[in-house]
Amino acid sequence: xxxxxxxxxxxxxxxxxxxxxxxxxxxxxxxxxxxxxxxxxxxxxxxxxxxxxxxxxxxxxxxxxxxxxxxxxxxxxxxxxxxxxxxxxxxxxxxxxxxxxxxxxxxxxxxxxxxxxxxxxxxxxxxxxxxxxxxxxxxxxxxxxxxxxxxxxxxxxxxxxxxxxxxxxxxxxxxxxxxxxxxxxxxxxxxxxxxxxxxxxxxxxxxxxxxxxxxxxxxxxxxxxxxxxxxxxxxxxxxxxxxxxxxxxxx
Amino acid sequence: xxxxxxxxxxxxxxxxxxxxxxxxxxxxxxxxxxxxxxxxxxxxxxxxxxxxxxxxxxxxxxxxxxxxxxxxxxxxxxxxxxxxxxxxxxxxxxxxxxxxxxxxxxxxxxxxxxxxxxxxxxxxxxxxxxxxxxxxxxxxxxxxxxxxxxxxxxxxxxxxxxxxxxxxxxxxxxxxxxxxxxxxxxxxxxxxxxxxxxxxxxxxxxxxxxxxxxxxxxxxxxxxxxxxxxxxxxxxxxxxxxxxxxxxxxx
Numbered sequence: 001x002x003x004x005x006x007x008x009x010x011x012x013x014x015x016x017x018x019x020x021x022x023x024x025x026x027x028x029x030x031x032x033x034x035x036x037x038x039x040x041x042x043x044x045x046x047x048x049x050x051x052x053x054x055x056x057x058x059x060x061x062x063x064x065x066x067x068x069x070x071x072x073x074x075x076x077x078x079x080x081x082x083x084x085x086x087x088x089x090x091x092x093x094x095x096x097x098x099x100x101x102x103x104x105x106x107x108x109x110x111x112x113x114x115x116x117x118x119x120x121x122x123x124x125x126x127x128x129x130x131x132x133x134x135x136x137x138x139x140x141x142x143x144x145x146x147x148x149x150x151x152x153x154x155x156x157x158x159x160x161x162x163x164x165x166x167x168x169x170x171x172x173x174x175x176x177x178x179x180x181x182x183x184x185x186x187x188x189x190x191x192x193x194x195x196x197x198x199x200x201x202x203x204x205x206x207x208x209x210x211x212x213x214x215x216x217x218x219x220x221x222x223x224x225x226x227x228x229x230x231x232x233x234x235x236x237x238x239x240x241x242x243x244x245x246x247x248x249x250x251x
Numbered sequence: 252x253x254x255x256x257x258x259x260x261x262x263x264x265x266x267x268x269x270x271x272x273x274x275x276x277x278x279x280x281x282x283x284x285x286x287x288x289x290x291x292x293x294x295x296x297x298x299x300x301x302x303x304x305x306x307x308x309x310x311x312x313x314x315x316x317x318x319x320x321x322x323x324x325x326x327x328x329x330x331x332x333x334x335x336x337x338x339x340x341x342x343x344x345x346x347x348x349x350x351x352x353x354x355x356x357x358x359x360x361x362x363x364x365x366x367x368x369x370x371x372x373x374x375x376x377x378x379x380x381x382x383x384x385x386x387x388x389x390x391x392x393x394x395x396x397x398x399x400x401x402x403x404x405x406x407x408x409x410x411x412x413x414x415x416x417x418x419x420x421x422x423x424x425x426x427x428x429x430x431x432x433x434x435x436x437x438x439x440x441x442x443x444x445x446x447x448x449x450x451x452x453x454x455x456x457x458x459x460x461x462x463x464x465x466x467x468x469x470x471x472x473x474x475x476x477x478x479x480x481x482x483x484x485x486x487x488x489x490x491x492x493x494x495x496x497x498x499x500x501x502x
Contacts, residue, residue, distance in 0.1 A: 055350060056403060092319055102323035109357075117369065119385065153307065156301070
């Protein structure tokens with residue numbers, strides 16, 4: 001039997017931890033979401049403060065498998081996915097999956113910075129003006145670029161049965177699902193407009209949501225709701241309608 | 252003989268490509284910096300526009316090795332390093348190296364956003380006010396956090412001979428060198444103050460700079476100078492002296 005996987009992540013948000021949770025759920029893995037258990041937050045802090053052996057993570061999420069501590073979302077997934085059957089054995093496919101995951105991570109960081117363009121340590125209210133400027137450009141330029149690229153990856157994978165890499169569902173498909181779900185929550189107007197241009201990605205989202213274990217997970221209490229402490233936050237003032245969007249300086 | 256490695260990156264800046272260049276140079280690899288050759292920019296654009304087979308990169312850097320196209324800096328290094336002898340064979344060390352590289356990548360993205368806090372597509376001059384705010388927090392909070400973490404990784408690797416992972420120089424040491432070199436260029440005042448608290452990282456920087464192949468490379472025309480088109484840019488107004496720094500709102 002494979003060893004139990006300990007996941008460490010903030011207990012009240014989906015955040016970056018959700019990409020790992022989705023992989024563990026899809027695989028039916030034997031795991032514990034430690035910080036959501038009694039005493040789990042203190043356990044997580046011991047790692048972050050360098051009071052546990054093994055590689056010290058700078059930030060969650062991280063996992064512990066046996067004695068190995070693995071941090072950074074894409075690295076965690078690159079480590080776990082072959083063990084969970086969520087990526088092909090072939091190196092070319094693992095490398096392609098990793099580059100897609102890292103590109104999704106770049107998008108996630110940009111989404112985070114729409115509500116925190118100056119500093120994570122300042123309140124949203126203290127950077128609201130800058131947030132409006134940054135969000136307008138995310139919606140007008142960055143989302144079309146990233147989501148259009150994912151759509152193109154799907155189109156190029158002609159024998160991929162609708163998946164991003166290879167012919168079966170891999171961890172990056174779960175991550176792409178999560179990104180579209182998050183964008184629908186955070187920027188419903190902008191995302192609805194964009195979805196007309198990304199039919200393959202919308203179909204992938206639906207295919208992931210319909211997978212038996214994912215469907216059970218999404219309906220369970222283990223799936224935290226999106227909220228305004230996470231990465232994908234719904235601030236109506238950042239989800240401009242078309243008329244407002246036109247005011248964005250074009251270059 | 253190993254196949255020739257083609258590196259694709261913007262030809263006039265160090266940028267993210269420099270992390271790959273340093274690894275190739277340290278290994279004495281047989282490589283071509285394609286976009287710096289005649290017709291190379293057009294060749295690079297064909298990949299970015301999806302007119303070449305293989306995984307389409309969203310952005311440079313990427314490498315082509317045989318028929319495989321690999322993008323995203325940390326993924327490129329994770330792929331090349333075992334082939335170049337720049338990381339140990341053991342999975343635990345490769346996973347630890349990757350998480351350090353990805354954490355360095357996070358820092359690099361934050362440094363980029365000090366001069367482009369609103370959008371990469373806008374001129375610095377159009378986001379100068381926001382840049383001052385963001386840079387002040389980078390200097391006061393983020394650099395101590397990231398560099399202090401790297402210092403701690405060095406301190407914890409007690410038998411590491413001054414290297415970050417294992418007992419020999421790996422690709423993440425080259426990347427840590429590049430980050431400190433870049434910060435010295437971009438934020439000379441802030442970095443000088445910080446260096447008192449990171450003696451191990453400063454020693455690592457010097458040890459990398461003194462490696463025979465790196466020393467030759469740094470003195471060669473292949474090493475592009477830092478400039479104000481790259482990631483590490485020197486804008487004096489963003490490198491506040493202590494008196495100015497105190498004006499940053501404390502929380």
